[in-house]
Amino acid sequence: MAAEKAFTGNMKDLTSENITENVQIINSQCDDRRLKFLINRLVLHIHDLVRETRLSTKEWMAAIHFLTEVGQICSDARQEFVLLSDILGLSLLVDSVDHPCPPGATDPTVLGPFHTEEAHEIGHGEGLSHDPDGEPCLCICTVKDLDGKPIEDAKVDIWETDSKGFYDVQYANRDGPDGRAVLRSDAEGVFWYKAIVPVPYPIPHDGPVGKLLGRLKRHPYRPSHMHFMFEKDGFDPLVTALYLKNDPYIDSDAVFGVKESLVIELEEVTDEKMEEQYGVKIGTKLLRYNFVLVTNEVAMELRLEKAEDAMKAQAIDVLFIDGLPVPALD
Amino acid sequence: MAAEKAFTGNMKDLTSENITENVQIINSQCDDRRLKFLINRLVLHIHDLVRETRLSTKEWMAAIHFLTEVGQICSDARQEFVLLSDILGLSLLVDSVDHPCPPGATDPTVLGPFHTEEAHEIGHGEGLSHDPDGEPCLCICTVKDLDGKPIEDAKVDIWETDSKGFYDVQYANRDGPDGRAVLRSDAEGVFWYKAIVPVPYPIPHDGPVGKLLGRLKRHPYRPSHMHFMFEKDGFDPLVTALYLKNDPYIDSDAVFGVKESLVIELEEVTDEKMEEQYGVKIGTKLLRYNFVLVTNEVAMELRLEKAEDAMKAQAIDVLFIDGLPVPALD
Incomplete structure (x- = not known):
């Protein structure tokens, strides 16, 4: 573990209204900007999914069981x-x-x-x-x-x-x-x-x-x-x-x-x-x-162009690391 | 399989622009309205996540491997x-x-x-x-x-x-x-x-x-x-x-x-x-x-009230089945 010490923020009393932002704050200790971007967008989307559908505990448990089954049936011959x-x-x-x-x-x-x-x-x-x-x-x-x-x-x-x-x-x-x-x-x-x-x-x-x-x-x-x-x-x-x-x-x-x-x-x-x-x-x-x-050049050019468009649509100022976008303001 | 016949729609030439809508169309054959709602919101969110972050094939593969590992380490004593x-x-x-x-x-x-x-x-x-x-x-x-x-x-x-x-x-x-x-x-x-x-x-x-x-x-x-x-x-x-x-x-x-x-x-x-x-x-x-x-009554009342608010915020006309929301227009 890189940082087995108590986080200095305050992560108490989280509710459906404030939990997303706070999970993102604690994840923002991550020094891999791309991973941080991916995980924080993931958190936003799965939290929104729960809020929008009012996912029940029973449904959540069914999803946990489903994903577990999916993982357990995987083998060298089956993905x-x-x-x-x-x-x-x-x-x-x-x-x-x-x-x-x-x-x-x-x-x-x-x-x-x-x-x-x-x-x-x-x-x-x-x-x-x-x-x-x-x-x-x-x-x-x-x-x-x-x-x-x-x-x-x-x-x-x-x-x-x-x-x-x-x-x-x-x-x-x-x-x-x-x-x-x-x-x-x-x-x-x-x-x-x-x-x-x-x-x-x-x-x-x-x-x-x-x-x-x-x-x-x-x-x-x-x-x-x-x-x-x-x-x-x-x-x-x-x-x-x-x-x-x-x-x-x-x-x-x-x-x-x-x-x-x-x-x-x-x-x-x-x-x-x-x-x-x-x-x-x-x-x-x-x-x-x-x-x-x-060619790699043509593919990269197109990829960056489309990535810039997608990030602009989200009003995120963009920076590329290894050809992949992260928010410029971190 | 309940319906092992070719779907009558046309699922060809899907791109990052039109795939979400088309996956939702094919899922709309589902006769469980709650499952259909959940799966179609899930599809929207995970697709948006990919589009917004420009997820790479390598990152997708890393996620597949990660989820597989998570599933495979599960046991009676570990979830x-x-x-x-x-x-x-x-x-x-x-x-x-x-x-x-x-x-x-x-x-x-x-x-x-x-x-x-x-x-x-x-x-x-x-x-x-x-x-x-x-x-x-x-x-x-x-x-x-x-x-x-x-x-x-x-x-x-x-x-x-x-x-x-x-x-x-x-x-x-x-x-x-x-x-x-x-x-x-x-x-x-x-x-x-x-x-x-x-x-x-x-x-x-x-x-x-x-x-x-x-x-x-x-x-x-x-x-x-x-x-x-x-x-x-x-x-x-x-x-x-x-x-x-x-x-x-x-x-x-x-x-x-x-x-x-x-x-x-x-x-x-x-x-x-x-x-x-x-x-x-x-x-x-x-x-x-x-x-x-x-009491169940108080919990259900609060749950419905909050669910209605959440669905209103998405401009979805709501209907409740077993206490859980689905879009009224299906």
Whole structure:
């Protein structure tokens, strides 16, 4: 503990009218200006939530139990708090705030709880799925910058479910990573690989978040999609996904991730030249997409601009520390 | 799942500008009006928090990890989410909102995470602590209504730490409940028992909440206190505590629970009549307090009045379901 001594202020007789300001005062001993800003805005919002809804002790206790259950079901293979954030639209919102997207760039979308660090690196043309029941899908993509210049050697992390709608980590007795791989783009910005046609699936809904969805009369399904994460020095990391047109859940994604710009229609391999070049049969499903990354400079500029607007709207004089806003007057 | 079918709305292309409204629309399928109100205000506040602070993906991930840790450290003997709620002033605020206190009634205060249901019922004059190192303290209290009429047969649940500042449940190898007991008030509203003089103690601070306190440069101490919970048909349940004057932490309680009206000065047993009547030695510390409960009717009236004011301040037309407000227009 940094300061195990009595605070010199007076924290007695706090009521619903004066408690917020006083909790903020005691937190203002914090010397991390960003943390202080975050915690004090959090305190304001959760206090306002209680005051505005007249939250009862019973409801508060139900919330405590709910959050405890969410925490306790988390494991190496399951992140229920990410799920909770996802179904409340929080994950998508954070993405939008942190990764502003100028015209022409690929939209970001939710990471979801199933990304892992264990995918193996594969060469172009190799497969990432070992599911014999999956419908083969040839994927040919490019990654370029806003000027259309290919980005070479971008790290592309790709993950999808098997044909039953489960990620590898959802199997207790799995042998290793499956349905996921890392590739590197070539000098033309191209990366191509073999996958399976994505299927719709419910997010894990046997836990507290699934129960909440049930009480809200919401279904737990995500439309068919394939996840992508791009990393390249000098560029803002891009977490995104491609969604299949005509999926029954395309307009009601349980985690709000779908964007028109990320909705694609699968083609089919129709000519023999492709059959030979890519080692697939005529009629194989074909996914094509051209990803566009934003440089760190452009992303930062946009982020600061939007942050300044947001802070102005709150009439807070702003100062940036490590690219993140804090009140100038502390 | 109650409704595993695609929602008929369109949830695509959500941005930081339109996501809140759309998440609220999809949640509006919920047929529990109170839950819908709570969840939609929650969504508004957490979204505003992200927009106003420009929360980064890294900070979001740190919050996910923090909440996961909080959940995972919870056990039968430890409720870290209650601790978190306590140190953010949320617990005290919920108490204030749910248990409005008219003049003359005993102020409520935080429950804390150490109440259990396992305390044994003891008779008047019996002891609730078996700690040989604790300084004996005779406690003589009454419980009455706002008109000064004694309340007979109120269930009084009392708990305190041992002389080292630990509750029974904090010991892994304990034999059973200690430092806690349940008593019943007599026809005069009196209940008396033997306890030990409360000591200040830190809330458990070896976990994520303790780490957060450290980063906020806040100490984890609570001033010396004894907890009380009153239950009696017809009366609003009262959760409160008495605090010792001159405690070094009396003005800086880590969980914001202290109220002047609950601060007491211990007396000492000085006359032989008391020595004989209560079976204690001259010089024994003496705690006296007269608790005043509020009837359900008075509590409900005050609660509704304050709820109506709060909803008016938000310009929400109000309707009450089971005593809790929801918007009249749904």
